[in-house]
Amino acid sequence: MTLYSYWRSSAAYRVRIALNLKGLEYAIEPVHLVRDGGQQHAPAYRGINPQGVVPTLLHGERVFRQSLAIIEYIDETWPAPPLLPARSRDRARVRALAQLVASDMHPLNNLRVLQFLEGEWSVPQAERELWIRHWLLEGFAALEALLADHPSTGRFCDGEAPGLADCCLVPQVYNARRFGVDLAPFPNVARIEANCMALPEFAAARPEAQPDAPAA
Template sequence: MNPGSIRLYSYWRSSAAYRVRIALNLKGMPYETLPVHLARGEQHKAPFSDLNPQELVPVLLHGSRILRQSMAIMEYLDETWPTPPLMPTTARDRQRVRALAQMIACDIHPLNNLRVLQFFENTWNVPQAERDAWVRHWMQVGFEALEDTLADNPSTGTFCDGEMPTMADCCLVPQVYNAVRFGVDLAPYRTIRRINDACLALEAFEAARPENQPDAPVGN
């Protein structure tokens, strides 16, 4: 299928948008970035809030289609343009990749999402140091389980599953970026660090880095 017009509503430091940027790059699909500045609250204003009532990025526009939720967007991309694949060929391996991806996207990431931290700050007046400690705690809890899951499975290869990047890697790399940003000690997570390094050696991941986005501030 011809990709046609693809536009991605993104924020340079959004983990969820970062996942989709990686997936698009792995597919070799050109797209236009439409920045939504989350820190300034642009997601809460029309016309974006009309486009996505959740007021979250990413949103992917494929022609007249409006696609929401990063995990669902990545599966849409993989089903619409199956080469190169983001999922393994067998049902068992696909389940494993989805489970790894969801450990990050459903269990780790929501607890350190911007809107959660803004609620702590604006509603409960939680100090910055305590907010940062909250983030590090839940990342460490999640990474401990993820590390054990990856290190103790023969399906883990150069990447989260085998020798080709999958949807799980699209989720892993942005979460590692967040962990570094919040000062999480990654030394205990040898497998996570190794896979992250292997991913970032690929142009698809390099181009998707937050600092390489058109809306990234100069000097980051």
């Protein structure tokens, strides 16, 4: 398998965690989102991902796009250890936590949006960072409420083993740190992230551990 990835892409980070949790071998094909005007816009890459975004997973001759769809595919294809709980209502809860991050936090703060704000509207950096923090804080507040208020929450978002929601939570916490968001008001989010990062599967997926990360 080959994962088209960018070291700091939070959507690619999710998939790297999932592949690692399954113990799967994969090659990283770096797509630099800034260099060369954005390698994701190159015609060859657009051929496999018409949106021009990462990640894309190649498995044999098949092409998979969109991080959560890729993770569900991985989970269905290699069922152990499971990334979703067995009961339908619990699966719905985990998917909702994942989608809160993937649909309501990350899309507002990703590179193409920040490039629009800067390039089209000349929004100054301080205002762009205010924008980023606004959506992060709103999302984490909801995530914290959903985690604090549910008996399924354990060492991880769902019980005692990491899964789909943790694959989404961890990269978003990475973004929060990058943009100076204080996690103190979100103790369950912070606690679960720490439990995740203690696992080698998460540590190996982190941006700084990627082959395309810049030298420290």
